[in-house]
Amino acid sequence: MADFSKPNMPRFSVDVYQNEYLPEGGREVNAVVTVTATGGGTLASAVAAPHLYSPGAGPSAAVAVMVDCSGSMDYPPAKMRGARDATAAAIDTLRDGVHFAVIGGTHLAREVYPGDGRLAVAGPTTREQAKQALRRLSAGGGTAIGTWLRLADRLLSSVDVDIRHGILLTDGRNEHESPQDLRATLDSCAGRFTCDARGVGTDWEVKEVTSIASALLGGADIVADPAGLAADFTGMMETAMGKEVADVALRVWTPVGTAIRFVKQVAPAVEDLTGRRTEAGPRAGDYPTGSWGEESRDYHLCVEVPVAGLGQEMLAARVSLVVLQPDGGTQNLGAQGLVRAVWTDDLAASTSIDPQVAHYTGQAELAHAIQQGIDLRKAGDMDGATAKLGRAVQLASASGNADTARLLSKVVDVVDAATGTVRLKAKVAEADEMTLETRSTKTVRVKK
Template identity: 65%
Template sequence: MASLSKPDAPRFDVDVFQNEYLAQGSREVNAIVTVTATGGGTSGGRPIGAPGPDAAVVLVIDCSGSMEYPNTKMRHAREATAAAIDELRDGVAFAVVAGTHEANDVFPGNGRLAVADRHTREQAKDALRRLKPSGGTAIGTWIAKAQQLFASRPEAAIRHAILLTDGRNEHEKPAALQRALDAAAGYFTADCRGVGTDWEVAELRKVSSALLGTVDIVAESSGLAEDFRAMMTAAMGKQVADVALRVWTPANARVKFVKQAAPAVEDLTDRRTDAGTTGGAARSASNEGGGGRRVGDYPTGSWGDESRDYHVCVEVPAAAVGNEMLAARISLVLPHPDGTAEVLGQGLVRAVWTDDLASSTRINPQVAHYTGQAELADSIRDGLEAHRAGDLERAGAKLGAAVRLAYSSGNEGTLKLLRKVVDVVDEREGTVRFRKNVSEADSMTLETRSTKTVRVKK
């Protein structure tokens, strides 16, 4: 195990869980990689109130005309933003952006960031009081503005945005949003929140996924302040940014996929970059055979005191019984602009071919659990899509499967959300009936939180 050299930074530990035994002719190796960072966040070695790393935060608040209905929504958004500003650590650079069909940095203005202290917090709150709803929604413009603001503070190691919207991205083309996300990916992270039920889950998830943040629904605007306060507290606990999961594979092997498995399912496979490149350049979908690179980096974003699980699947050349090989070397690294990287932790994935049926057919509990959690998220998504399309038979089958998977894995949070959408006849078998008059808020909450997972019971 390795740790950062800075005394106030977290220590990273990497643990690998797998069944390394393969039957003769088998090629697929699965492993769950648990990464744990300790000692660097607000609950670790740094006392609350002590200086942290250079950080910058941009709060992006939807100020489109729809925020006026009901008239409490904008007031609650202003109060929530003020609550988040109160959680800023002294010395953190920050700005507030009002998002409509344009993006206006309402504080401090002129493309700058202010430095958080007692006076600037009060000035920012005063600027919030003057926000009035009007105009449309162009989220890509908001993201581009946040990136410009972060660029004015290049020394900030942690760059994080909080983005709130109540509607769909109706005033720009999808390609414009995608261009903004492509430019911002890897430069800053963002937590996204949808207030009410007139926004689109898939659209906001696309933003949070690209920017390695979270997405959630706040159905009632009165709950915004608590949520914003929690998001900012978490952001202030981050101690190191731009960490990558580096996967080395031997010749003639290839990475089939890399997915974050906990605390939420997030497919990182297509975000691979060749090791040693920076800024999202040199993307590679494969490292197979002599033509591709054998070392790839997968982004993980910023870290404080926390633990995450990753599912890594590698395809290796088949071998005879008795052979064994190193199937992958998993490292957590902090890349530097000069192409070097600091290794923060490391684990090994092995493959051993055997004719012992009991060994080769045993499924590792961690691998089985997270495979089920990914299937659970897919079943919810497919079930809700089928329901919207009017295919009730398929919807019932998929949501029934989701109930069975949630029950068997102990995912009580998701099971509770499912019960608001379907009547559960038999949770073990996944027998369900659709409830009448399901609220849009309950349906969207289930869809938004469908990717949240539970850890393996020890």
């Protein structure tokens, strides 16, 4: 359990951005809630020089790296080489004192290092032993990702640590277990550890990889060229080593007569948390946000309130932060924000849309339009795909999301970004389409 009495632990703050004014009869209140963690600084030196770091200074952590070893990893052989090199680079990035394991994944899950159902403790000797073990990794067999995750869960839960994290690499489709089995595994692992997922090459299924990261509150991405794996794994591990508080939840309390329509993370990526609510007492619910380092994220909260008379006002929601404890209890982080509703006959006030809310509503629509456009293109509906991807280009341009605009330009020829006039490219590299789909939920933040 994180000790918030330590001076080096991060401090959390909550800021609310909204237009609190509603017209007569208005019932929908929207707000963007910015959560910021600052002042955790102890781990900056650990990420820069993990071997010089004092193991007792930061939160305890355990990491499991799951490497696809199915037969397809040998085609081309650069994939298996890249996976070995990337895992070695990730192991070098572990700070001293972190528990870790390497899992080889096929239609079964195998403990590559250290074995015997244990986790190793990072240090000069164990790092070298792990890298020696990686040299024996070879490709052969099928793919059943659920077995990899279940083994990772068993290993990570075998030690009493603050942070539990997985890194998963696959190059193919999950062909040796049913989608229902994988879903059941994700449901059982959710809340037990976070996991970043990567697809290497172009023979894997985007929705499978992104669903793994989404369920386990991690990030997903494509590494089309195996040569880029080492840099990507190093970056992922540096981020994991920077986490200082696990199992943070957004607690939303609403008064009698109100209802939560949705709670979504909207930056740095769109993630709908509405269905993940767990009850937390009378009229309160917790929405999981995963592990935190020194960072800031934005959430869009939509609340339905009962109708009130002109001039009246009410507290529509109170947002706070808690850490979920293994015993089912919670620790309050002391930060909160208030969402208000005020009824007015001032037309200018009640029809104004808060810039933060407007921006992130557009970013959520952008992500949805991209996913719809790609699905329509795959289904052969070129007119529908053109319309959706054109709308995506228009939204990306209007919001200043240059990264997404650049990815879209590899799939469509942009005639006029402002109006969303585009033409589908006759030939699209598979890696470009998969990159757009995988990164479609990444957002650009609005300037406060």
